[in-house]
Amino acid sequence: MTIFRHFLKKSTDDLCLMEAAQILRDQPDSAILLDVRSDEEWNEGHLPGALHIPHDQIPQRAKEELPQDKPLFVYCRSGHRAGLAKKDLEKLGFTEVHNVGGILDYKGELLREL
Secondary structure, rough: HHHHHHHHHHHHHOHHHHHHHHHHHOOOOOOEEEEOOOHHHHHOOOOOOEEEEOOHHHHHHHHHHHOOOOOEEEEEEOOHHHHHHHHHHHHOOOOEEEEEEEEHOOOOOOOOOO
């Protein structure tokens, strides 16, 4: 059993951003890490390898910019907007969407836009 399958056997509430980041370090092509914070928040610092679509732009951009054949690990600042984005993504037909919480709980390195 891969580490990825081990974590996905938990309920989505049990998967946190630190675990999602570890999964993607171990298996980089296994899922997509999606940051749904504002442009300003993204520029202040985001996780390496994350894609960025602000939560209010999900309905317009997700189908064109995100693969539907990979799990999505969605995060924001605290987890609230990630939950809203999760609902929007599921309405659009994405089936493996996981709210992994907020960047406030992340203890790793962040990338910053200049």
